[in-house]
Amino acid sequence: xxxxxxxxxxxxxxxxxxxxxxxxxxxxxxxxxxxxxxxxxxxxxxxxxxxxxxxxxxxxxxxxxxxxxxxxxxxxxxxxxxxxxxxxxxxxxxxxxxxxxxxxxxxxxxxxxxxxxxxxxxxxxxxxxxxxxxxxxxxxxxxxxxxxxxxxxxxxxxxxxxxxxxxxxxxxxxxxxxxxxxxxxxxxxxxxxxxxxxxxxxxxxxxxxxxxxxxxxxxxxxxxxxxxxxxxxxxxxxxxxxxxxxxxxxxxxxxxxxxxxxxxxxxxxxxxxxxxxxxxxxxxxxxxxxxxxxxxxxxxxxxxxxxxxxxxxxxxxxxxxxxxxxxxxxxxxx
Numbered sequence: 001x002x003x004x005x006x007x008x009x010x011x012x013x014x015x016x017x018x019x020x021x022x023x024x025x026x027x028x029x030x031x032x033x034x035x036x037x038x039x040x041x042x043x044x045x046x047x048x049x050x051x052x053x054x055x056x057x058x059x060x061x062x063x064x065x066x067x068x069x070x071x072x073x074x075x076x077x078x079x080x081x082x083x084x085x086x087x088x089x090x091x092x093x094x095x096x097x098x099x100x101x102x103x104x105x106x107x108x109x110x111x112x113x114x115x116x117x118x119x120x121x122x123x124x125x126x127x128x129x130x131x132x133x134x135x136x137x138x139x140x141x142x143x144x145x146x147x148x149x150x151x152x153x154x155x156x157x158x159x160x161x162x163x164x165x166x167x168x169x170x171x172x173x174x175x176x177x178x179x180x181x182x183x184x185x186x187x188x189x190x191x192x193x194x195x196x197x198x199x200x201x202x203x204x205x206x207x208x209x210x211x212x213x214x215x216x217x218x219x220x221x222x223x224x225x226x227x228x229x230x231x232x233x234x235x236x237x238x239x240x241x242x243x244x245x246x247x248x249x250x251x252x253x254x255x256x257x258x259x260x261x262x263x264x265x266x267x268x269x270x271x272x273x274x275x276x277x278x279x280x281x282x283x284x285x286x287x288x289x290x291x292x293x294x295x296x297x298x299x300x301x302x303x304x305x306x307x308x309x310x311x312x313x314x315x316x317x318x319x320x321x322x323x324x325x326x327x328x329x330x331x332x333x334x
Contacts, residue, residue, distance in 0.1 A: 002120060007035035012127050015144060023152045030151055033161050037123035043116065046168040047139070048130045058276035058284065058303060065307040066314050070104045074315030075322065077109040077201070084202045088189070088209040093219025099208045101312030102298065106176040110201065113174065114167040121170040122147040122179075146170055149179035173197030174204035175211075185211040215297045216290060223295065223309050224274065224286040225264035233257035239273040244302050246270035246290050253287065260287060274302045 006012040016034040020027035078085065078100055085096035107113050125143035129136050150170065154161040166172040170179065174197055177186060186195045189206025197204050234257030239248075248271045254260060258273065264287060274288040286292075288302070295305040 002038035002040050004039055005035060006037045006039070006123055006127065009127060012037075012123065015126070019148045019151060023148060025152060025155055029155060033119065033151060034123060034147075036162060037117075037119045039128055040116065040120050040124050040168075043121050043124045043168045044128055044130050047125065047133065049133060055279045056277040056303065057279035058306070059278060061303045062307055062310065065105050066311050070108055070311060071314050071318050073109050073111070074100050074104045074311065075318050077103070078315060078319055081201050081205060084189070084205050088205050091206075092209040092213040092217065094209040094212045094217050095312075097312030097316045098212070098223075098295070098308065099205055099312075100315050101308035101310075102208050103174055103204060104311045104315065105304070105308050106171075107174050110174045110204070113176070113198070114165055114171065116165060116168050116170075117162065118150060118164045118166045118170045118172060118179075119161050121166065121168055122150055125169065143170070146179050149183055153179055153183065174201065175208050177207065177211075181211065185214055211298065212294055215294045217294050218269075218289075218291055221269070221289055221291045222263065222267075223292045223305075224288045225260060225262075225267065225271075227264075227273065227285050227287040228259040228261075229285075230254075230257045230259050240275065242272060244272050244274060244288060244293060244296055246272045246288060246293055248272070258287065274306075276303065276306065 012034055013031055016030045017027055019025065020030040078096065082096075085099060088094065088099060089096050103109050122143055126140060126147050129140040129143065133139060147170075151161060153159070154164070164172065167176055171177060172179070172182065177197060182195075182197065186197055186203070186207040187210050188195050188203060190200050190202035192200075195203055195207075197207060233255070236257070238256050239253070239258060242248075246269065248256070248258075250260060250265060250267055250271065253271050253273075258271075260267075267289065269290055272288045272293065274286045274292065275283050276285070277283045286306075288305075292302075292305055292309075295308055296302060298308075299305075
């Protein structure tokens with residue numbers, strides 16, 4: 001349930017005045033709008049880090065997204081919007097299955113776009129970001145910027161900021177764009193003269209593709225390769241030090257004990273060692289490319305990126321299976 005409003009919070013009202021001045025917005029309207037925002041405890045809880053000692057589990061995480069409901073919905077989405085997906089792929093080089101994976105993981109193709117008022121979400125995380133978070137000041141500043149973008153967008157567009165709903169973080173529409181991403185990367189892909197990520201699947205498709213193009217997606221490049229290890233040469237600390245940022249050439253990667261094979265040996269770009277923890281079981285690893293890293297710019301998590309990749313692959317496989325399944329023979333009534 002929403003808690004108290006920010007009408008009596010002097011810090012929030014001061015921020016409102018600063019935003020109005022920077023953006024040349026009506027200061028009375030900005031104050032009135034922020035005054036109607038409410039603190040939501042569930043939002044603050046959602047961004048609170050898990051307790052220390054809780055092990056990550058890739059298989060458990062994967063099972064939330066690569067599952068029959070999303071695969072079935074993905075097939076229906078791809079069948080309905082195949083021409084638009086092809087057009088986006090041709091324009092940007094971003095594969096249809098990556099776009100399908102994103103929209104499936106984010107909102108199950110528009111089915112679950114969030115029930116929080118975006119104004120409440122952004123205000124809560126701007127003014128009451130949990131102090132227990134190790135990056136609380138940085139995150140609070142980030143959400144103040146998103147709140148400013150949101151207010152600027154709604155006033156200039158004539159939209160009611162109190163009526164727009166999204167995720168607990170303030171992400172909106174089919175692709176769950178934050179206000180700054182909406183401003184920078186959302187495009188009109190259905191040609192109706194407006195950008196609508198709430199109701200236009202074509203705009204959602206085109207905008208996701210445009211986002212990845214902006215973050216350096218390389219057409220034809222794999223997202224990751226299998227990797228094994230040479231125990232005698234393995235320098236795991238060095239391999240893990242850059243985290244998910246592609247840093248190593250194939251030669252330097254293998255010099256530190258990673259073992260590549262097949263197509264990976266011909267890779268000319270950089271690689272990163274991606275670790276996926278498996279709870280109490282040993283982790284699994286892949287060699288991530290710049291395209292894997294591009295997916296993490298959407299959500300800074302290697303688990304998220306792998307879920308997007310594998311959901312898209314699962315939908316593509318289901319589509320292919322349907323294409324080769326023969327139709328049932330007509331019943332013989334003789």
